[in-house]
Amino acid sequence: MTDAAVAALPATASRPPRSQWRDVWNQFKTHRGALVGAAVFLIIVLLVFAGPFAWPYSAELIDIRARNQGPSLGHPLGTDQLGRDMLARVMAGGKVSLAVGITAMALAVTFGTTIGVLAGYFRRLDNILMRFTDLFLALPLLPLLLVMVMLFRERLASTFGPAMGIFLLIVVSIGLTAWMQTARVVRSAVLAVKQQEFVLAAKSIGTRERRIVLRHILPNVLSPIMVSATLGIATAIITESALSFLGLGFPPDFPTWGRLLYDAVDYLQQHPERVLWPGMAISLTVLSVNYVGDGLRDAMDPRIRGR
Amino acid sequence: MLTFIVRRLLLAIPTLVFISIVIFLLLDLAPGDPLAQMPLTIPPEVREKIRLSLGLGEPIHIRYLLWAQQFLLNEPLHFIERLTGLNVAVDGQRVISWQTRSPVFDIIAQRMPQTLWVVGLSYVVGVLIAVPIGVISAYRQYSWFDQIGTFVSMVGFSVPTFFTGVLLIVIFAVHLGWFPSIYDTTHRVTDWNSFVFQVRQMAMPVAVLALYNAAQISRFMRSSMLDNLNQDYVRTARAKGLRERVVILLHVLRNSLIPVVTVIALGVPTIFAGAIITEQVFKVNGLGQLLITAIYANDIPMVQTLTFIFACLIVLFNLIADVLYGMLDPRIRYD
Numbered sequence A: 001m002t003d004a005a006v007a008a009l010p011a012t013a014s015r016p017p018r019s020q021w022r023d024v025w026n027q028f029k030t031h032r033g034a035l036v037g038a039a040v041f042l043i044i045v046l047l048v049f050a051g052p053f054a055w056p057y058s059a060e061l062i063d064i065r066a067r068n069q070g071p072s073l074g075h076p077l078g079t080d081q082l083g084r085d086m087l088a089r090v091m092a093g094g095k096v097s098l099a100v101g102i103t104a105m106a107l108a109v110t111f112g113t114t115i116g117v118l119a120g121y122f123r124r125l126d127n128i129l130m131r132f133t134d135l136f137l138a139l140p141l142l143p144l145l146l147v148m149v150m151l152f153r154e155r156l157a158s159t160f161g162p163a164m165g166i167f168l169l170i171v172v173s174i175g176l177t178a179w180m181q182t183a184r185v186v187r188s189a190v191l192a193v194k195q196q197e198f199v200l201a202a203k204s205i206g207t208r209e210r211r212i213v214l215r216h217i218l219p220n221v222l223s224p225i226m227v228s229a230t231l232g233i234a235t236a237i238i239t240e241s242a243l244s245f246l247g248l249g250f251p252p253d254f255p256t257w258g259r260l261l262y263d264a265v266d267y268l269q270q271h272p273e274r275v276l277w278p279g280m281a282i283s284l285t286v287l288s289v290n291y292v293g294d295g296l297r298d299a300m301d302p303r304i305r306g307r
Numbered sequence B: 001m002l003t004f005i006v007r008r009l010l011l012a013i014p015t016l017v018f019i020s021i022v023i024f025l026l027l028d029l030a031p032g033d034p035l036a037q038m039p040l041t042i043p044p045e046v047r048e049k050i051r052l053s054l055g056l057g058e059p060i061h062i063r064y065l066l067w068a069q070q071f072l073l074n075e076p077l078h079f080i081e082r083l084t085g086l087n088v089a090v091d092g093q094r095v096i097s098w099q100t101r102s103p104v105f106d107i108i109a110q111r112m113p114q115t116l117w118v119v120g121l122s123y124v125v126g127v128l129i130a131v132p133i134g135v136i137s138a139y140r141q142y143s144w145f146d147q148i149g150t151f152v153s154m155v156g157f158s159v160p161t162f163f164t165g166v167l168l169i170v171i172f173a174v175h176l177g178w179f180p181s182i183y184d185t186t187h188r189v190t191d192w193n194s195f196v197f198q199v200r201q202m203a204m205p206v207a208v209l210a211l212y213n214a215a216q217i218s219r220f221m222r223s224s225m226l227d228n229l230n231q232d233y234v235r236t237a238r239a240k241g242l243r244e245r246v247v248i249l250l251h252v253l254r255n256s257l258i259p260v261v262t263v264i265a266l267g268v269p270t271i272f273a274g275a276i277i278t279e280q281v282f283k284v285n286g287l288g289q290l291l292i293t294a295i296y297a298n299d300i301p302m303v304q305t306l307t308f309i310f311a312c313l314i315v316l317f318n319l320i321a322d323v324l325y326g327m328l329d330p331r332i333r334y335d
Helices: A003-008 A020-030 A032-054 A086-121 A123-137 A141-160 A162-176 A180-194 A197-204 A209-220 A222-245 A257-265 A273-300 B002-028 B044-053 B060-084 B104-139 B144-158 B161-175 B192-229 B232-239 B244-282 B287-296 B300-328
Strands: none
Touching: A020 A032, A020 A273, A032 A086, A032 A273, A086 A123, A086 A162, A086 A180, A086 A209, A086 A222, A086 A257, A086 A273, A123 A180, A123 B002, A141 A162, A141 A222, A141 B002, A141 B244, A141 B287, A141 B300, A162 A222, A180 A209, A180 A222, A197 A209, A209 A222, A222 A257, A222 A273, A222 B161, A222 B244, A257 A273, A257 B161, A273 B144, A273 B161, B002 B060, B002 B300, B060 B104, B060 B300, B104 B144, B104 B192, B104 B244, B104 B287, B104 B300, B144 B192, B161 B192, B161 B244, B192 B244, B232 B244, B244 B287, B244 B300, B287 B300
16 A cells, blocks of 8 residues: 555656556456456457447347247347347347446445545544445345335436436445445545655645545545455346346346346246356356456555565 | 343344334235135125135234234144143134145244254254365365365355255265155154165255355355464464364464354255255255245245244344354454
8 A cells, every 4th residue: 555655756867667556456466356357348348338239130120030049140149039139139238237236336336445545544433424324234245136126216217217217226226225335445445644744744734624635635545445346346247137137127128138147047848048148148247347356355455566 | 141132132123123014014915815815706795704704804903913813822822722731822813825724833833843854954954064175175275175065055056056966866866766755744763764765865965055055155164264274373372382183173263263154054044045945846845835835825924924034044143143252252242
């Protein structure tokens, strides 16, 4: 954590100046699993977002004469019970699943970081905010999520339209139930950074608290935030798929990976391969993201870095 | 230690009150109408009477207190009555499910054994697999066993249970036909054959949950072992000539188990939540499946009670984890 401060000093004449992010990258590169994970994740993101432009079939195109086909050249992943191309549907589902994962993670991390920084920096708020976090940690999250989605689905769907309403509902409910770990990690990091001399120096030249937090504290606790953000994507994707799998996620004409898996379970006997594609997509994404998170954690830890 | 437990128990009360209020308010603010599924031919005044009989006429704080009285006072009294035959709960109103019009706790008591068997067994199996894997992985760090073990635990931790479950059904029930894909709850174990059938139908759900649990616990076990293997006391134990097996199994393992035991205790309530999905996959009619059907049917008392029970489990196991930590680790004393 002192690396930013060290790097800001004039470097010793012989060596080129080292930046913190260069160090992080060098360490990250040595973690093979993380590199592979990052590559796989990027490929998935690229396929999901750019793929539909290159693929002739749309996810909604119903071709009833070509229904229930197995994998073939024209339809590499086959077609579903309405003759919709599975590859197009998996790509469309991935777009929603990834969007939900990333947005929900962003919400959870923003919320968690705010709570964590406030609790860590302002002693007065610490106790009450951490009790609040503990209370949230004691909530049974999956049942509550199910209840929330069930209860507010209709109302939001009528206000924002079926797709957008459910998207907002799922993102907000996942975000609201996933911020606690981030808050705790950030708080402990802030508590450690707060004691250091450069914060004291900033205080003594009369920097305002808001500026100290934003310019001095926050950049130095970025590493735990990034790690929990990465892992947060994985949890959010799994949670969304679980909700869809239980039939409480997106509506049926709106594919997500979890929803595709849920629909495919009905045809398990006849077309077992249809379960595989969305399931593999979820698993591969989550696995790669978790590996990236592992690698980032090692790379960001100055005690491990350089060993 | 006793004062610590008492203090924690007292602290748990406001937590539980807060959680029950959150659950109650969330369900109360919901737009769903419990009478929505009744026939439209019911005249409005009768409809109003049904609403009153369901207790929907009172203001919200009264209803909350009534629910609390039913949950915390009448239900335990009924339980005592059933247990001892004493007539203590004469006319106490029990929590009634809107769906079945029978007491919620009776239904929960029916569903509990299935969940406990599947979930409990899978947790035990998971721990039994995870601990040796974690120990060997750490002891032979970076060996092929460790590489494979870490990879498998990463996979088990990343692949969601609803996919592993469905995958197992595809392989072992559809293709190979070894295990039934649907859990038969009415099955009674009476002789050897029915016992074998019970084992076969439990194999897949238990395997799915056990893999997931083992993946998480073995990661903790490995890192905890790694932390301890470099400690000075290990060198001392080796230096005084103890055999390697004694050093690892007696000295290192016992110390590394301390954090792992608390993780295991903390994991118990999350397992119940995870079992919601597994029960849905294998059609086990346990508590999780009960919750899902209750949510679909707008059965608010049932959902409230089940969610609150889950919350109580979380608080209880947090307490157990803390107490265990204090008991196992002599460096930690709460008084």
